Amino acid sequence: MPESAAAGQQGREPFGSRLAAAMAARGPLCVGIDPHPGLLADWGLNDDVAGLERFSLTVVEAVATLAAAVKPQVALYERHGSAGMAVLERTLEAASDAGVLSIADAKRGDIGSTMAAYADAWLRDGSALAADSVTLSPYLGFESLRPALDLAAESGRGVFVLALTSNPEGKSVQHVGGSESVARRIAESAADENRRYSGTMGSVGLVVGATIGTALVDLGLDLDAVRGPILAPGLGAQGATPADLRATFAAAYPAVLATSSRGILAAGPTIAGLRSATEATRDGLLEG
Amino acid sequence: MPESAAAGQQGREPFGSRLAAAMAARGPLCVGIDPHPGLLADWGLNDDVAGLERFSLTVVEAVATLAAAVKPQVALYERHGSAGMAVLERTLEAASDAGVLSIADAKRGDIGSTMAAYADAWLRDGSALAADSVTLSPYLGFESLRPALDLAAESGRGVFVLALTSNPEGKSVQHVGGSESVARRIAESAADENRRYSGTMGSVGLVVGATIGTALVDLGLDLDAVRGPILAPGLGAQGATPADLRATFAAAYPAVLATSSRGILAAGPTIAGLRSATEATRDGLLEG
Numbered sequence: 282m283p284e285s286a287a288a289g290q291q292g293r294e295p296f297g298s299r300l301a302a303a304m305a306a307r308g309p310l311c312v313g314i315d316p317h318p319g320l321l322a323d324w325g326l327n328d329d330v331a332g333l334e335r336f337s338l339t340v341v342e343a344v345a346t347l348a349a350a351v352k353p354q355v356a357l358y359e360r361h362g363s364a365g366m367a368v369l370e371r372t373l374e375a376a377s378d379a380g381v382l383s384i385a386d387a388k389r390g391d392i393g394s395t396m397a398a399y400a401d402a403w404l405r406d407g408s409a410l411a412a413d414s415v416t417l418s419p420y421l422g423f424e425s426l427r428p429a430l431d432l433a434a435e436s437g438r439g440v441f442v443l444a445l446t447s448n449p450e451g452k453s454v455q456h457v458g459g460s461e462s463v464a465r466r467i468a469e470s471a472a473d474e475n476r477r478y479s480g481t482m483g484s485v486g487l488v489v490g491a492t493i494g495t496a497l498v499d500l501g502l503d504l505d506a507v508r509g510p511i512l513a514p515g516l517g518a519q520g521a522t523p524a525d526l527r528a529t530f531a532a533a534y535p536a537v538l539a540t541s542s543r544g545i546l547a548a549g550p551t552i553a554g555l556r557s558a559t560e561a562t563r564d565g566l567l568e569g
Numbered sequence: 570m571p572e573s574a575a576a577g578q579q580g581r582e583p584f585g586s587r588l589a590a591a592m593a594a595r596g597p598l599c600v601g602i603d604p605h606p607g608l609l610a611d612w613g614l615n616d617d618v619a620g621l622e623r624f625s626l627t628v629v630e631a632v633a634t635l636a637a638a639v640k641p642q643v644a645l646y647e648r649h650g651s652a653g654m655a656v657l658e659r660t661l662e663a664a665s666d667a668g669v670l671s672i673a674d675a676k677r678g679d680i681g682s683t684m685a686a687y688a689d690a691w692l693r694d695g696s697a698l699a700a701d702s703v704t705l706s707p708y709l710g711f712e713s714l715r716p717a718l719d720l721a722a723e724s725g726r727g728v729f730v731l732a733l734t735s736n737p738e739g740k741s742v743q744h745v746g747g748s749e750s751v752a753r754r755i756a757e758s759a760a761d762e763n764r765r766y767s768g769t770m771g772s773v774g775l776v777v778g779a780t781i782g783t784a785l786v787d788l789g790l791d792l793d794a795v796r797g798p799i800l801a802p803g804l805g806a807q808g809a810t811p812a813d814l815r816a817t818f819a820a821a822y823p824a825v826l827a828t829s830s831r832g833i834l835a836a837g838p839t840i841a842g843l844r845s846a847t848e849a850t851r852d853g854l855l856e857g
Binding site for chain 1: 603605642644645647648649650651652654655657658676677678679680681682683684686687689690696697698706707708709710711712713731734736737738739740741742743745746749750751754758
């Protein structure tokens with residue numbers, strides 16, 4: 282880790298408070314930055330590092346003043362190796378410079394000092410990959426994420442822990458356990474963790490699919506009690522309407538940060554096209 | 570993705586067959602390459618990219634002819650950002666050049682085209698990060714890993730799916746479900762998947778902690794039926810002896826690839842020290 286990494290936090294507000302303010306000011310929309318090969322081709326870009334960078338910086342420029350957050354999909358940078366990860370670093374820096382919150386969609390998870398290393402990568406001031414928040418995967422137990430939970434609290438950053446997803450095969454893990462399902466335990470742990478935060482929204486969020494249907498009710502998950510942001514992928518191209526979101530999340534809807542990726546990205550490569558699609562999506566959420 | 574990535578497989582044998590041959594020839598030892606800040610300091614190296622590279626290439630040079638595999642811990646490279654990931658690329662290349670199998674300990678997991686991107690990164694010929702195998706995390710369901718399972722089969726590479734770990738907080742996910750626990754479902758899915766492979770060992774392995782005690786019996790996991798390699802971290806510094814391994818894994822012991830990291834790495838930085846520790850650890854496994 283470079284020496285600059287030890288420089289310490291910049292005294293920023295907790296992530297949850299910053300995100301709540303952004304959602305209040307701009308609406309509850311997160312734009313996914315997903316440089317899939319097909320999208321790069323649609324934009325007339327090559328599936329290489331130069332195309333990746335052009336795509337990413339265009340999205341940031343277009344949506345930075347309109348969206349509450351941007352969410353680069355880390356896998357699509359990692360696919361290009363270390364050179365792709367360098368593009369991700371520049372993308373995260375561009376988002377920060379442009380004043381929009383970032384969510385590194387990395388779904389990392391490990392234990393002990395290894396988990397601490399992932400926390401260092403994504404949540405420590407001075408790290409080239411530092412984002413405002415990162416998504417985490419809890420197969421090793423919610424508590425295994427402790428180094429990231431604590432570093433996020435120290436550095437004013439946040440996490441989104443995978444809880445309940447809409448892919449059918451997710452049930453074989455997340456729904457197991459009946460009334461004490463794996464997903465419910467994760468949600469309860471996040472609720473406990475958010476007690477360390479004052480304000481309306483803590484910095485420990487969950488990832489819950491927008492197209493889960495009645496699973497929250499079926500599994501008895503009380504997302505309202507989590508008091509953290511709910512990152513909900515699946516708006517638009519993946520099938521959920523704003524009305525679906527309100528019905529699915531019910532009392533927890535005010536905490537939902539809806540993510541749209543392809544529905545907005547398909548309106549590129551022009552800045553005007555991306556802005557127009559972002560505004561329309563955001564307005565749909567506000568009116569939904 | 571660079572064009573070279575589409576060059577196609579090199580007609581290599583399936584990973585499971587290659588690993589079985591390496592374990593038969595060299596013994597069932599995997600050496601973890603864990604460049605923790607404390608170990609770098611112990612070796613007189615700085616906690617920076619140069620120290621990371623020196624550490625990694627030294628371990629590969631020392632153990633490449635002695636161990637069945639090496640397992641770089643990806644988090645400890647990612648912690649140094651894209652420059653650290655470039656060191657990981659060189660480490661994986663050095664392992665390949667030196668003739669030792671590599672396991673990228675990345676614990677990646679996602680769904681759909683995002684999972685396909687992770688598979689591209691770690692398992693596709695021509696990717697700068699391509700390893701002989703990669704560890705995966707199944708919180709989104711075993712079947713969500715399909716793109717990696719299929720690409721591994723095509724490219725003669727392998728995967729190790731997290732199943733049952735020894736950290737106490739892992740129980741809140743892995744043990745849930747009683748006689749149909751999450752961990753048991755993962756093991757059964759891996760067994761199904763290995764039916765596509767002939768030979769004694771398939772290319773779909775599991776990660777099962779060496780210090781899980783009686784959890785296999787308690788949960789009714791039949792690892793022998795998996796017919797894939799069992800990557801078992803926890804030998805040596807983390808607490809398991811060779812005799813513990815034989816007792817814990819019982820009939821599945823011939824498939825166990827025991828991983829030692831700190832116990833061996835602490836014997837550096839000299840090549841002679843690392844070799845001596847590796848040989849002693851391996852001999853302990855063979856005699857245990």
